[in-house]
Amino acid sequence: MNEKLDNRIRVFRAEHRISQAELADAIGVSRKTISTIEVGRFVPSTVIALKIARYFEVPFEEVFFLTENV
Amino acid sequence: MNARSTLSPAEVADRTLQLVAAAMFATALIFCLSVAEFFAGESAAVFIDVAVKALAVGVIGLMAVLYFLKFRPMTSDQRRQHLAEDGFLQIAFRRAMARSWMLTFLALVVVQVLDRLVLERLPGMPLETVIHAVLALMLVLFSVSFVAFTRSGGGDE
Numbered sequence: 001m002n003e004k005l006d007n008r009i010r011v012f013r014a015e016h017r018i019s020q021a022e023l024a025d026a027i028g029v030s031r032k033t034i035s036t037i038e039v040g041r042f043v044p045s046t047v048i049a050l051k052i053a054r055y056f057e058v059p060f061e062e063v064f065f066l067t068e069n070v
Numbered sequence: 071m072n073a074r075s076t077l078s079p080a081e082v083a084d085r086t087l088q089l090v091a092a093a094m095f096a097t098a099l100i101f102c103l104s105v106a107e108f109f110a111g112e113s114a115a116v117f118i119d120v121a122v123k124a125l126a127v128g129v130i131g132l133m134a135v136l137y138f139l140k141f142r143p144m145t146s147d148q149r150r151q152h153l154a155e156d157g158f159l160q161i162a163f164r165r166a167m168a169r170s171w172m173l174t175f176l177a178l179v180v181v182q183v184l185d186r187l188v189l190e191r192l193p194g195m196p197l198e199t200v201i202h203a204v205l206a207l208m209l210v211l212f213s214v215s216f217v218a219f220t221r222s223g224g225g226d227e
Contacts, residue, residue: 030080033157045156 002069009038009063012056027051082140084159089136091163091216096129098209101202108199162219170212177207 013023020038024031029048036042037052044052053060077085100122107118181188195203 024080025078028078028080029155029157030078030084030159032084032159033080036158042158042161048156 003066004040004069005043005064006040006067007037007064009034009052012058012063016056023052023055026055080155080157083155084157086136086140087159087163089132091166091213093129093132093136094209095213096125096132098206098213100125100129101206101209104202105199105206108195159220162216165219166212166215169215170208173211174204174208178204 009023013020018026020034021031024034027048028051033042033044033048037044037048049064050060053063056063103118103122103125107115107122110118
């Protein structure tokens with residue numbers, strides 16, 4: 001089974017009304033890192049993924065989840 | 071407001087990596103020209119020699135600017151953190167390094183296996199030129215891989 005890591009970062013950002021640059025600054029990564037994670041091009045490290053979930057104050061699996069790659 | 075003063079440490083780390091990658095590409099050009107100098111005629115070799123020296127001064131200047139403006143003001147802990155970051159560009163940089171090493175190794179193995187077909191047809195090259203050719207190959211492979219891994223990022227805002 002071929003699975004990929006998907007995420008709801010864009011949704012959470014919209015709810016919190018913050019830009020990619022603001023989220024990047026808040027968790028200490030570059031904006032490029034956030035933008036590539038958002039579109040699923042870059043799989044973040046566990047530390048970055050946990051920092052993102054902690055920033056939005058939600059459990060990790062509400063932000064990141066596995067989907068089947070068709 | 072000055073744009074440079076608003077850059078976060080992570081953005082500085084990204085730009086530093088991009089500058090290092092650009093310097094590595096310029097170094098690859100220097101080695102390529104150095105190898106070309108061996109095969110070129112006398113008049114072209116003089117021109118290539120000047121180009122190599124100009125590029126070398128450019129690369130050394132770029133690295134000096136990078137060192138004095140970005141790295142020297144940092145503490146050793148900050149420098150270590152910059153190199154150890156696991157952002158998109160840092161991972162792409164490491165992947166490009168690994169790929170260039172692997173492909174250079176494979177190329178050398180293939181050339182060695184085909185020595186009668188390839189190496190014997192080349193004029194006797196000094197060891198320095200051979201080393202420059204290998205370094206040029208590795209650095210070009212690194213540069214191409216880095217560009218391939220980092221081109222057309224995500225949905226930027």
